[in-house]
Amino acid sequence: MTGPNMPLERHFFLGFIQKKEKNVERKIYFGIKFVFLYQISNMKIKEVVVALERFAPLPLQESYDNAGLQIGLTEAEASGVLLCLDVTEAVIREAEERGCNLVIAHHPLLFRGLKRVSDSTYVERCVREAILRNIAVYAAHTNLDNARGGVNFKIAEKLHLQNVRFLVQEGEGGSGILGDLPVEESPIAFLQRVKETFQVDCLMHNEGPAHPVHTVALCGGAGDFLLNDAISAGADVFLTGEMGYHLYFGHEPDIWIGVLGHYQSEQYTIDLLGEILHANYPDLKICQTAINTNPIHYLK
Numbered sequence: 089m090t091g092p093n094m095p096l097e098r099h100f101f102l103g104f105i106q107k108k109e110k111n112v113e114r115k116i117y118f119g120i121k122f123v124f125l126y127q128i129s130n131m132k133i134k135e136v137v138v139a140l141e142r143f144a145p146l147p148l149q150e151s152y153d154n155a156g157l158q159i160g161l162t163e164a165e166a167s168g169v170l171l172c173l174d175v176t177e178a179v180i181r182e183a184e185e186r187g188c189n190l191v192i193a194h195h196p197l198l199f200r201g202l203k204r205v206s207d208s209t210y211v212e213r214c215v216r217e218a219i220l221r222n223i224a225v226y227a228a229h230t231n232l233d234n235a236r237g238g239v240n241f242k243i244a245e246k247l248h249l250q251n252v253r254f255l256v257q258e259g260e261g262g263s264g265i266l267g268d269l270p271v272e273e274s275p276i277a278f279l280q281r282v283k284e285t286f287q288v289d290c291l292m293h294n295e296g297p298a299h300p301v302h303t304v305a306l307c308g309g310a311g312d313f314l315l316n317d318a319i320s321a322g323a324d325v326f327l328t329g330e331m332g333y334h335l336y337f338g339h340e341p342d343i344w345i346g347v348l349g350h351y352q353s354e355q356y357t358i359d360l361l362g363e364i365l366h367a368n369y370p371d372l373k374i375c376q377t378a379i380n381t382n383p384i385h386y387l388k
């Protein structure tokens with residue numbers, strides 16, 4: 089979802105006059121109506137961060153991760169937010185062109201420490217570009233994966249799954265989700281629907297059991313570590329973004345495996361981020377990147 093790019097109307101109350109007509113006292117209020125042609129947010133970057141972390145607290149992230157504010161000053165005013173899955177130099181330039189000084193990504197730009205900020209890697213170039221253009225960068229990664237209502241719940245929503253619950257619950261959050269189809273579908277019909285919903289050019293799958301699909305387990309991105317949990321939970325299908333070749337073997341009696349591609353599986357995370365921010369700050373300018381940042385191309 090993008091924020092409303094409509095003029096904002098604001099009414100300012102100035103006062104009232106009191107009138108007495110036929111013993112009935114009336115107050116006539118008067119004021120001025122302003123129409124702003126551009127949205128103004130008057131919101132600090134730290135307030136945007138607070139809203140995101142209320143939904144997806146940083147302690148929910150995996151130990152290897154580096155979610156949170158990566159570049160920028162929390163006290164700066166947010167002129168607008170550009171949402172993306174991945175930070176690239178083109179995304180940072182796009183943010184500047186569209187008047188957004190905050191880029192919110194799913195994947196962290198800074199994952200490991202940098203020993204220098206030069207121009208030899210794309211990460212270093214992005215850091216330089218962001219700082220030179222005064223653009224802050226924030227990442228909501230595995231904390232958003234593991235949050236209730238997070239990345240995997242969004243995927244489940246797109247597939248109209250019901251009774252959605254964590255596949256592996258850990259405290260307030262969890263890894264992967266399970267959900268039920270309102271009406272059972274044949275495995276191939278279900279995978280075909282997944283392929284269309286996520287615009288997957290080539291959905292990879294194994295050959296699983298013949299019975300219809302009722303329960304679906306899924307984890308966006310690199311979720312193959314949850315395959316055995318999906319089987320233990322009795323899921324009929326396990327969907328994820330990427331999966332090692334050898335893991336496809338031997339599951340014919342257990343489960344269907346459907347692999348969408350990492351980017352494809354997580355693409356609606358951008359909508360999710362927009363919805364979280366818009367619910368908190370309806371006046372905040374929210375844009376979705378127009379750039380497909382999937383680094384993998386498909387020769388058809």
Ligand SMILES: [Zn+2]
Pocket residue numbers: 195308309310350354
């Ligand atoms: Zn991912």
